Amino acid sequence: ESGALSQVSRMLNHTLSSAELGHLLESSPPHTRKVLWELLEKKKQSTILPFLGDDLIADVLRDMSAEEVADVTSDEDIDIDDVVDILQILPERVTQDVLNAMDDQNRQRIEAILSFPEDTAGGLMNTDTVTIRPDITLDVVLRYLRRHESIPATTDTLVVVNRKDELIGLLPISKLLVTDPSITVREIMETDFPRITADTPDDHVAQLFEREDLVSAPVVDKEGRLLGRITIDDVVDVIREDADHSLMSMAGLDEDDDIFAPVLKTSRRRAIWLGINLLTAFIASAVIGIFEQTLDKVVALAILMPIVASMGGIAGSQTLTLVIRGIATGHIRQNNLRWLLSREVLVGLLNGLLWGLAVAVAAALWFSDPKIGIIIGTALIINLVVAVFSGSMLPSLLKSINIDPALAGSVLLTTITDVVGYFVFLGLATAFYSFA
Amino acid sequence: ESGALSQVSRMLNHTLSSAELGHLLESSPPHTRKVLWELLEKKKQSTILPFLGDDLIADVLRDMSAEEVADVTSDEDIDIDDVVDILQILPERVTQDVLNAMDDQNRQRIEAILSFPEDTAGGLMNTDTVTIRPDITLDVVLRYLRRHESIPATTDTLVVVNRKDELIGLLPISKLLVTDPSITVREIMETDFPRITADTPDDHVAQLFEREDLVSAPVVDKEGRLLGRITIDDVVDVIREDADHSLMSMAGLDEDDDIFAPVLKTSRRRAIWLGINLLTAFIASAVIGIFEQTLDKVVALAILMPIVASMGGIAGSQTLTLVIRGIATGHIRQNNLRWLLSREVLVGLLNGLLWGLAVAVAAALWFSDPKIGIIIGTALIINLVVAVFSGSMLPSLLKSINIDPALAGSVLLTTITDVVGYFVFLGLATAFYSFA
Numbered sequence: 001e002s003g004a005l006s007q008v009s010r011m012l013n014h015t016l017s018s019a020e021l022g023h024l025l026e027s028s029p030p031h032t033r034k035v036l037w038e039l040l041e042k043k044k045q046s047t048i049l050p051f052l053g054d055d056l057i058a059d060v061l062r063d064m065s066a067e068e069v070a071d072v073t074s075d076e077d078i079d080i081d082d083v084v085d086i087l088q089i090l091p092e093r094v095t096q097d098v099l100n101a102m103d104d105q106n107r108q109r110i111e112a113i114l115s116f117p118e119d120t121a122g123g124l125m126n127t128d129t130v131t132i133r134p135d136i137t138l139d140v141v142l143r144y145l146r147r148h149e150s151i152p153a154t155t156d157t158l159v160v161v162n163r164k165d166e167l168i169g170l171l172p173i174s175k176l177l178v179t180d181p182s183i184t185v186r187e188i189m190e191t192d193f194p195r196i197t198a199d200t201p202d203d204h205v206a207q208l209f210e211r212e213d214l215v216s217a218p219v220v221d222k223e224g225r226l227l228g229r230i231t232i233d234d235v236v237d238v239i240r241e242d243a244d245h246s247l248m249s250m251a252g253l254d255e256d257d258d259i260f261a262p263v264l265k266t267s268r269r270r271a272i273w274l275g276i277n278l279l280t281a282f283i284a285s286a287v288i289g290i291f292e293q294t295l296d297k298v299v300a301l302a303i304l305m306p307i308v309a310s311m312g313g314i315a316g317s318q319t320l321t322l323v324i325r326g327i328a329t330g331h332i333r334q335n336n337l338r339w340l341l342s343r344e345v346l347v348g349l350l351n352g353l354l355w356g357l358a359v360a361v362a363a364a365l366w367f368s369d370p371k372i373g374i375i376i377g378t379a380l381i382i383n384l385v386v387a388v389f390s391g392s393m394l395p396s397l398l399k400s401i402n403i404d405p406a407l408a409g410s411v412l413l414t415t416i417t418d419v420v421g422y423f424v425f426l427g428l429a430t431a432f433y434s435f436a
Numbered sequence: 437e438s439g440a441l442s443q444v445s446r447m448l449n450h451t452l453s454s455a456e457l458g459h460l461l462e463s464s465p466p467h468t469r470k471v472l473w474e475l476l477e478k479k480k481q482s483t484i485l486p487f488l489g490d491d492l493i494a495d496v497l498r499d500m501s502a503e504e505v506a507d508v509t510s511d512e513d514i515d516i517d518d519v520v521d522i523l524q525i526l527p528e529r530v531t532q533d534v535l536n537a538m539d540d541q542n543r544q545r546i547e548a549i550l551s552f553p554e555d556t557a558g559g560l561m562n563t564d565t566v567t568i569r570p571d572i573t574l575d576v577v578l579r580y581l582r583r584h585e586s587i588p589a590t591t592d593t594l595v596v597v598n599r600k601d602e603l604i605g606l607l608p609i610s611k612l613l614v615t616d617p618s619i620t621v622r623e624i625m626e627t628d629f630p631r632i633t634a635d636t637p638d639d640h641v642a643q644l645f646e647r648e649d650l651v652s653a654p655v656v657d658k659e660g661r662l663l664g665r666i667t668i669d670d671v672v673d674v675i676r677e678d679a680d681h682s683l684m685s686m687a688g689l690d691e692d693d694d695i696f697a698p699v700l701k702t703s704r705r706r707a708i709w710l711g712i713n714l715l716t717a718f719i720a721s722a723v724i725g726i727f728e729q730t731l732d733k734v735v736a737l738a739i740l741m742p743i744v745a746s747m748g749g750i751a752g753s754q755t756l757t758l759v760i761r762g763i764a765t766g767h768i769r770q771n772n773l774r775w776l777l778s779r780e781v782l783v784g785l786l787n788g789l790l791w792g793l794a795v796a797v798a799a800a801l802w803f804s805d806p807k808i809g810i811i812i813g814t815a816l817i818i819n820l821v822v823a824v825f826s827g828s829m830l831p832s833l834l835k836s837i838n839i840d841p842a843l844a845g846s847v848l849l850t851t852i853t854d855v856v857g858y859f860v861f862l863g864l865a866t867a868f869y870s871f872a
Contacts, residue, residue, distance in 0.1 A: 146613065236672060251754045267783045273754065274791055301738075306745070306854070321684060
């Protein structure tokens with residue numbers, strides 16, 4: 001029994017990499033997770049932190065004292081930008097305690113990065129840059145590098161700075177290796193590269209890395225002085241989180257949430273989303289309620305009305321998803337949104353005509369009443385056009401008032417397509433049947 | 437007029453990078469896009485191809501002869517894996533023509549990669565690997581490298597192979613630069629790294645790169661012989677596409693589709709999705725139709741019934757999204773799905789009790805009828821539990837019969853929550869009111 005346990009413990013501590021352990025913990029239900037965590041050595045625990053989600057890190061650090069957290073995050077195997085990420089998860093008061101418990105050098109380096117918002121280039125960067133001067137020869141560079149014990153991971157370029165620490169060029173290591181060593185850095189350094197300042201939003205940084213196939217890039221302050229560098233591994237996280245954010249937010253979920261959070265925590269988070277949607281469902285019901293008398297007369301209307309609302313919801317959410325993704329990738333901007341809007345409205349109209357006709361024929365045959373066919377067909381066309389129009393406009397409208405379109409867009413859109421769907425369908429029916 | 441045009445043309449051809457031009461074309465409506473494309477020089481056009489989406493590449497290549505395509509794709513500025521991606525977009529017959537029009541060396545290299553499926557490590561790799569032997573000193577390696585005119589982009593490690601071309605180790609360039617040049621490769625090469633074979637699925641490759649913070653990794657055949665290497669820039673594309681795929685598929689969209697496709701093309705693609713959803717809406721209506729007599733008696737039921745169906749849809753799609761994403765990232769597997777399922781059912785039940793009670797009170801007050809409150813509250817609880825159960829189970833069920841859960845999941849789920857929602861609510865009402 002205890003032999004088996006120590007075998008498991010040995011495997012956890014010595015066979016699996018920190019990344020693999022992080023993945024294993026993220027994939028484990030709470031109870032298993034707790035057992036695994038306690039089998040890990042202190043030293044190993046700290047190297048796993050960067051591979052855990054925000055929720056898990058908060059759970060793990062909750063039971064530690066500020067000194068213990070400072071100790072864990074001062075481990076030299078953890079990159080400084082990962083330490084910053086971890087500290088940002090803690091409550092501000094605790095962060096300050098942890099910083100106070102660190103040695104001076106560590107604290108200063110971390111405070112420098114902490115001063116930038118998490119979602120900017122400054123918050124994403126690392127300070128472990130290898131810098132060189134422009135007027136030395138490559139031979140000197142090679143000898144200078146050989147004096148190092150190691151070069152930071154993902155170093156594909158050396159950063160060339162002048163006496164004032166201003167960024168003036170980049171020397172790709174691949175170039176360093178194939179060029180005559182008697183040539184100076186200045187002669188072969190690259191000067192045509194994108195400038196990233198500390199306040200550049202992280203999604204812009206990600207777009208830049210993706211577009212230019214970068215592995216690392218220097219970050220400068222407003223005066224052009226070197227602050228640090230961003231590496232592709234952190235950018236990959238931004239790309240992944242950014243794409244996941246759209247998907248998860250549209251269902252009212254948070255991409256940072258622990259998948260295996262316990263029942264009560266999960267229920268509380270979901271309850272809010274369901275409550276908001278309940279409100280919109282009641283609004284739709286209130287609209288239906290206006291037409292109580294018509295519904296009382298023609299029961300077929302009650303049977304058919306969900307079709308109009310549901311088709312509007314589907315068409316609208318297609319457009320909404322397209323536009324939210326297009327804005328996130330930078331493909332959709334103010335100047336081409338108008339073209340897109342008219343395209344979408346035309347697409348909505350064409351599909352409205354197609355499926356409106358189909359529904360009209362089906363409904364007329366079902367209830368042997370051509371009138372109800374005309375009513376539902378017309379309502380469907382109108383709701384589809386309104387749906388794609390709303391789906392196109394909502395994201396940039398919401399963005400302009402600083403509301404996340406991925407989060408609020410789908411709720412608002414469903415409210416619109418439900419209200420319009422029921423109102424137009426039942427309204428048309430009331431008009432038609434009271435004439436009759 | 438013509439002066440301004442030639443200025444624009446100059447800017448396009450000489451100021452913007454291929455990546456920027458690709459982004460510009462992707463963000464332009466069809467007409468603008470055509471004008472821009474024609475202003476580009478032939479040579480520039482070919483370097484942009486790797487930065488375009490599948491839809492656009494197909495559009496561009498449609499008007500070219502096989503010889504022209506061969507010419508464009510033989511451009512030495514395009515990576516061989518990008519050429520393969522482009523060829524895979526073409527109809528198979530055309531691909532063969534293009535290959536025949538290439539010179540022998542190019543054709544053989546491309547056919548080697550084409551023989552692997554697009555979504556495997558083999559289809560993702562490049563063949564431009566720098567290999568070295570284990571028994572030479574680092575000094576020899578450095579001199580060997582200096583004989584090259586250039587080293588392939590994103591080379592962070594040299595690949596160590598034996599006489600049989602079998603992969604035996606990796607020499608990180610960062611290690612090469614800091615180590616005593618008289619030491620041999622074998623003494624410092626890394627031997628503990630993940631082995632990627634040509635048939636490894638691309639999403640596994642992406643997970644590996646993400647987890648281990650890799651910049652490049654060698655690919656071997658079943659016998660361990662080196663075939664090529666995968667670089668992070670291509671893996672970033674896989675990560676982006678993989679995450680986008682879930683989002684877009686859940687709305688019935690294809691992540692490879694051109695955002696600015698013309699009206700007719702877009703309408704046709706959307707029409708199919710709307711048609712499928714129309715079918716499910718009719719199924720829901722048919723269920724409502726069963727209870728025509730009850731609806732005729734109690735009109736309040738028609739007013740309230742969308743609430744039950746809609747809340748089920750929302751709760752179910754939260755679970756569905758969570759599970760689809762969890763399976764894609766590898767966090768959810770068969771062994772922890774059971775835990776997740778019971779958690780979700782409990783969450784559904786708790787939220788069902790909470791909001792069921794709220795809806796019951798609201799409905800009872802609205803229609804001054806406690807009976808209708810009990811009916812809708814009970815129906816809501818049942819539908820929420822069914823919804824989260826279906827949301828948890830559908831993805832792995834669909835996957836086991838090789839249907840994409842992101843694409844089919846949401847349609848199936850809505851059908852279930854609509855049918856169950858209407859059936860339970862109206863069924864309960866029929867039972868209750870016929871007793872009365």
